[in-house]
Each structure stands twice: as C-alpha cells, then as structure tokens.
Amino acid sequence: MPELPEVETITREMREAKLEGRTIEKAQIFWERTIATPSPSIFSKKIVGQKILNISRRGKFIILTLSKESLLIHLRMTGKFLIAKEQIKPDSHERVRLFLDDGRILRYEDQRKFGKWYLVKNPDEVLGALGIEPLSENFTLSTFQKILTGHHRQIKPFLLDQHYIAGLGNIYVDEALWVSKIHPLRSVSTLTKKEIKALHEAIPIVLQTGIKNIGTSLGAARANYFSVSGRRGSNQNALNVFRKDGLPCPRCNTTIKKMTVGQRGTHYCPVCQSQ
Numbered sequence: 494m495p496e497l498p499e500v501e502t503i504t505r506e507m508r509e510a511k512l513e514g515r516t517i518e519k520a521q522i523f524w525e526r527t528i529a530t531p532s533p534s535i536f537s538k539k540i541v542g543q544k545i546l547n548i549s550r551r552g553k554f555i556i557l558t559l560s561k562e563s564l565l566i567h568l569r570m571t572g573k574f575l576i577a578k579e580q581i582k583p584d585s586h587e588r589v590r591l592f593l594d595d596g597r598i599l600r601y602e603d604q605r606k607f608g609k610w611y612l613v614k615n616p617d618e619v620l621g622a623l624g625i626e627p628l629s630e631n632f633t634l635s636t637f638q639k640i641l642t643g644h645h646r647q648i649k650p651f652l653l654d655q656h657y658i659a660g661l662g663n664i665y666v667d668e669a670l671w672v673s674k675i676h677p678l679r680s681v682s683t684l685t686k687k688e689i690k691a692l693h694e695a696i697p698i699v700l701q702t703g704i705k706n707i708g709t710s711l712g713a714a715r716a717n718y719f720s721v722s723g724r725r726g727s728n729q730n731a732l733n734v735f736r737k738d739g740l741p742c743p744r745c746n747t748t749i750k751k752m753t754v755g756q757r758g759t760h761y762c763p764v765c766q767s768q
Contacts, residue, residue: 495568496553497627497660498703499718499726503574504550506721510576512599516544517559519592527588527601529609536612540564540591552623552659556616565611565619566601571716572608575600575723586715604716623659627696632658637693641681648684648692649677650755661696664709664735667760669695671734676766677752677759703728711736734760 495503507513520540525533543559550556557564566572571586577598583590584602589610591599601608611619625632625640640657652658652666661669670677672695675688684692703709708726710718719725733743738751742762751760 494553494570494662495572495708495718496662496665496703497550497700498665498706498728499708500550500553500555500568500660501704502708502720502726503568504548504555507548507555507574510721512576512593513545513548515597516594517541517591518594521590521592522588523583523590524588524603524606526606527603527608527610529611531612536610540612551616551620552626552655553662554620554623556620562612562614563616565613565616567609568603569605569607569609571602571604573602573719574721575602576721602715623655624657625659627658627660628700632693632697634690634693638689641684641689644681646681647677647754648675648679648681649757649759651681653755653757658696660700663757663759664732665696665699665703667735668699668733671760671762671766672699674765676768677754677761678768702731706731734762736760 517540520537522528522533522537528536531539543561545557546560547558553567555566577600578596586602586604587600588603588606589601593599613619625636644651649666649670652661669692673688673691675684675692706726706728707720707724708718709728710725711729734749737749738760740749741747742749742765745762745764747762747764749760750763751758753759
C-alpha cells in the first residue's frame with residue numbers, strides 16, 4: 494500500500510507535470526466502484542469543466558482542489574497514476590480516466606480495485622477524522638506525548654491508526670520502531686520518556702528518507718508502486734527490517750524475525766527491540 498512518502502511523491506510529480514491550472518473536460522469510468530461518492534453518473538457530469546487549482550496531500554489521501562469541489566483519492570493497495578499525452582487503449586487494470594484541456598489524459602490504474610475517489614464540497618467530510626501530520630510543525634514532542642497519553646494498545650496497531658497520526662503504514666512503522674529500539678508489541682502506556690522521544694525523532698526520519706528515495710517499490714510487477722513519471726522507488730534498498738526476516742540486523746547482527754501483529758506482517762530485531 495502506498496504510504497505517506499509514496500503519496501507525497503505522487504502529489505509532487507503531479508505538480509511538476511503542471512496539472513495545476515488544467516481543466517477537466519471529460520471523465521471516463523471503467524470500474525464504477527472506484528467512485529465512492531457521488532454516484533459514478535453524477536461524478537462524470539459534475540467534474541466536467543472544473544479546473545485543478547491545487548494538488549496536495551493529507552495522510553494517505555491525494556487532494557485535487559477543484560474550482561467547485563475537491564477530489565480526494567485514496568490509493569489503498571495498488572492504486573497509481575500515469576499521464577498519457579495521447580489517446581491510447583485502456584489498460585486491463587485502468588479504472589478511471591480524466592481528460593484534460595491540453596490533450597493529456599490522467600490515467601488511474603488499480604489492480605486490486607480497492608482505491609476510492611470522493612468528489613465533495615467539504616473535504617472534512619472525508620478527512621476530518623484524520624490525526625496529526627507527522628511531517629508538520631505541529632508534530633512536536635509534547636503533542637506526541639499527549640497523543641500517546643492514556644492508551645494501552647500495542648504500539649504498532651496504535652501507530653497504524655489514522656485517527657492519531659495520518660500517513661503511517663506497515664513499512665514505515667516497522668522501520669520507525671526499529672530505529673527507536675521499541676518492540677512492536679509494547680503497550681503504549683509502558684513507553685518511557687526516552688523511548689517516546691526516540692520514536693518521535695524516528696518517525697519523521699524514516700518518512701523523509703522514503704520521500705528522498707521516491708518511495709518504496711517492493712517488486713517490479715505491475716501491482717507494485719511506481720511514481721507518476723513511471724519511476725520505481727529505491728527506498729527498499731534503505732530498509733533495515735521490513736521484509737528482512739532471516740537476515741542479520743544491521744545494528745547487532747541478530748537474525749531479524751517476522752510475526753503477525755494486528756493481522757499485519759511485522760518485522761523486528763529480537764535483541765535491539767526486546768520486550
């Protein structure tokens with residue numbers, strides 16, 4: 494699933510491609526369930542003639558601020574965007590096309606079909622429940638401490654909960670916990686001030702590294718992440734524990750283990766991240 498660094502990369506490349514300022518002339522929907530709201534037929538009518546004013550990100554959502562409404566897109570597992578300069582035959586995994594006034598086509602592919610599009614007047618209808626942005630100035634140590642206060646859940650499921658911190662996913666949570674030497678099963682309430690500080694520092698570090706490396710592409714297959722320009726990320730080469738089970742820990746040389754936490758495959762070092 495594309496996480497914050499991958500979604501940030503996509504939004505940046507959309508801006509670099511100068512999609513801002515373009516007007517949507519037509520929408521073509523190949524998989525109606527991609528459109529969460531309104532109905533696909535209404536969506537196709539309402540989006541025509543709207544100009545793309547701004548492209549941004551909130552958590553794992555791509556936000557296209559249009560002249561009348563906002564288009565919010567969650568890629569889920571396998572969603573991705575491509576830009577075509579001319580009319581081409583739809584790919585078998587293509588779900589939506591937006592035709593722009595400069596002749597280009599914004600193509601949305603999604604092999605697993607889990608991605609969702611929301612065309613809404615008020616973005617808070619969809620984004621209002623999201624937690625703090627971990628790369629924002631508001632993500633201070635004191636704020637992070639307040640977010641953790643009073644919770645007794647295991648730290649990994651807590652960090653994955655988008656209501657508290659928006660944008661974190663399986664890859665970057667595993668990496669942040671390894672950097673801060675915290676076991677994924679630790680209860681939030683047992684974390685020391687030193688551990689909280691270490692985790693607060695680790696989260697932005699692993700996210701910024703992911704962005705610098707154009708995201709994490711875990712394979713070359715079509716379903717894997719690649720950017721709008723068609724580039725594969727290289728952050729998989731910088732990962733310390735995620736999908737490294739059976740290999741030596743880069744810090745202590747102990748064999749990295751894998752377990753399931755909250756139905757998620759979880760990678761950790763049993764020595765560096767002891768319970």
